[in-house]
Amino acid sequence: MQDAQRPDDHYDVAVIGSGPGGEGAAMQAAKAGKSVVVIERHTRIGGGCTHWGTIPSKALRYSIFQMTEVNNSRLFREAGVSVNFSLAELRRSASSVIEQQVHIRRGFYDRNRVPILPGRARFADPHTLLVECDDGRKFKVSADHIVIATGSRPFRPSDVDFNHPRIFDSDTILSLNETPQSITIYGAGVIGCETSKRIRNLGMKVNLINTRDKLLEFLDDEIIDALAYHLRDRGVLIRHREEYERIEGRDDGVVIVLKSGKQLRTDVLLWANGRTGNSDGLGLQEIGINPLPRGHLKVNENLQTEIPHIYAVGDIIGWPSLASAAYDQGRFAATQIVSGVSERALVRDIPTGIYTSPEISSVGKTERELTAEKVPYEVGHALFRSLARAQITGRTVGMLKILFHRETLQLLGIHCFGANASEIIHIGQAIMCQPGEGNSLLYFVNTTFNYPTMAEAYRVAALNGFNRLF
Numbered sequence: 001m002q003d004a005q006r007p008d009d010h011y012d013v014a015v016i017g018s019g020p021g022g023e024g025a026a027m028q029a030a031k032a033g034k035s036v037v038v039i040e041r042h043t044r045i046g047g048g049c050t051h052w053g054t055i056p057s058k059a060l061r062y063s064i065f066q067m068t069e070v071n072n073s074r075l076f077r078e079a080g081v082s083v084n085f086s087l088a089e090l091r092r093s094a095s096s097v098i099e100q101q102v103h104i105r106r107g108f109y110d111r112n113r114v115p116i117l118p119g120r121a122r123f124a125d126p127h128t129l130l131v132e133c134d135d136g137r138k139f140k141v142s143a144d145h146i147v148i149a150t151g152s153r154p155f156r157p158s159d160v161d162f163n164h165p166r167i168f169d170s171d172t173i174l175s176l177n178e179t180p181q182s183i184t185i186y187g188a189g190v191i192g193c194e195t196s197k198r199i200r201n202l203g204m205k206v207n208l209i210n211t212r213d214k215l216l217e218f219l220d221d222e223i224i225d226a227l228a229y230h231l232r233d234r235g236v237l238i239r240h241r242e243e244y245e246r247i248e249g250r251d252d253g254v255v256i257v258l259k260s261g262k263q264l265r266t267d268v269l270l271w272a273n274g275r276t277g278n279s280d281g282l283g284l285q286e287i288g289i290n291p292l293p294r295g296h297l298k299v300n301e302n303l304q305t306e307i308p309h310i311y312a313v314g315d316i317i318g319w320p321s322l323a324s325a326a327y328d329q330g331r332f333a334a335t336q337i338v339s340g341v342s343e344r345a346l347v348r349d350i351p352t353g354i355y356t357s358p359e360i361s362s363v364g365k366t367e368r369e370l371t372a373e374k375v376p377y378e379v380g381h382a383l384f385r386s387l388a389r390a391q392i393t394g395r396t397v398g399m400l401k402i403l404f405h406r407e408t409l410q411l412l413g414i415h416c417f418g419a420n421a422s423e424i425i426h427i428g429q430a431i432m433c434q435p436g437e438g439n440s441l442l443y444f445v446n447t448t449f450n451y452p453t454m455a456e457a458y459r460v461a462a463l464n465g466f467n468r469l470f
């Protein structure tokens with residue numbers, strides 16, 4: 001990483017963290033002509049997103065997908081081809097993507113003349129950061145505005161021994177080199193659900209422990225049911241409403257004793273239950289900012305903390321804890337700093353992309369929410385198995401569901417389950433975010449779609465819903 005030209009400088013904006021939140025803020029402010037500095041404690045830029053979160057997990061997912069495609073293909077089977085890579089081999093593809101990401105992102109900072117200071121930042125006072133490098137050097141950076149984008153890490157309860165070689169969290173699981181025979185995943189949030197299916201595809205026995213009533217309760221019920229069905233169908237054993245009494249790491253495995261009295265023993269355990277905001281060590285209390293119990297920071301609708309010139313973006317502010325959201329929150333905060341107003345749409349109606357297999361994606365309201373709000377809505381479905389494109393590719397599992405107002409025909413929610421759901425959702429999102437009458441189901445009824453495509457699902461679902469009206 002390159003040092004600032006002149007340490008101990010004053011900048012318009014100082015950003016702590018070079019993940020998507022920090023990058024979004026830094027680029028937006030720099031392009032508006034502000035002098036910007038970024039402070040990053042990791043040896044390379046990109047944040048957890050690039051090095052131990054989104055990119056490694058999605059690259060691994062794709063490698064496993066390719067391997068299972070080959071092994072499940074009749075064509076390859078008949079030719080006697082089968083592949084069986086270890087986890088370490090499958091992960092290798094991730095490292096080249098990480099390198100490319102770091103290289104591209106480095107270019108953004110260089111082109112916009114944003115120096116990156118390598119070191120750990122903490123507040124000396126509300127306008128000054130003390131930066132401590134790994135080699136012991138220390139210097140001060142002051143700024144008119146400061147953006148905290150320090151991300152989060154897995155929450156680690158004190159009664160679980162994370163030093164045990166068979167007990168992992170979502171960061172340390174990346175160092176697992178051997179492919180175990182069995183795994184228990186404790187926590188059925190996004191990371192738990194995504195990992196369970198991926199790992200199951202490697203042939204491991206998987207237990208998924210959910211502390212809640214349903215998987216991913218924020219999703220539409222039909223999608224939740226579909227996810228639970230497909231995980232079970234592929235052999236993942238799901239246990240709902242369970243909590244651990246104790247977790248025992250042994251030489252030959254890990255035993256989880258549940259409060260319900262059940263006991264599970266698997267080769268390894270992945271702890272995937274909650275995250276903690278990286279607010280410790282920033283000296284926040286000393287300047288009058290009080291983190292919430294799990295380390296997250298409270299912000300107002302403009303993403304300002306208790307101290308108005310200090311903003312917080314990304315995972316440090318909690319939900320939705322997505323790279324996509326973090327980047328736009330960063331841009332939003334920078335625009336606030338530069339001009340005092342920002343486009344609210346940037347931080348509202350954020351789509352959800354969940355890379356289970358098949359994928360899930362949604363934007364807008366669920367049926368549960370619309371029913372509770374007594375909105376007169378109607379629903380249109382398209383099942384992937386009825387689409388020519390899905391039949392050709394053989395990826396027939398899935399559905400698109402459109403929720404719309406039965407009087408105004410305004411789109412209220414789009415929910416998709418199946419291959420490429422996280423791409424398909426954006427077609428509906430583009431119409432849903434149109435102002436006034438531009439947001440209408442009629443767009444899908446009256447528009448010609450290429451054939452055969454997955455996008456055609458929108459026309460099928462729209463007609464399905466439209467024909468229900470009376």
Ligand SMILES: Cc1cc2nc3c(=O)[nH]c(=O)nc-3n(C[C@H](O)[C@H](O)[C@H](O)COP(=O)(O)OP(=O)(O)OC[C@H]3O[C@@H](n4cnc5c(N)ncnc54)[C@H](O)[C@@H]3O)c2cc1C
Pocket residue numbers: 016017018019020021022039040041042046047048049050052053054055057058119120121122149150151152170191278281282313314315316321322323324325326353355
């Ligand atoms: C396994 C996994 C899979 C995921 N998959 C997806 C996905 O598919 N899609 C998606 O949208 N999101 C996904 N996420 C979430 C996504 O990675 C995060 O939402 C995103 O990285 C948050 O960005 P951020 O900028 O807030 O923080 P981060 O990306 O974590 O960056 C924070 C940076 O701040 C630095 N830092 C921290 N403290 C200091 C300090 N005191 N001084 C200097 N630097 C500091 C850190 O070193 C780090 O580089 C996933 C997360 C995980 C764990």
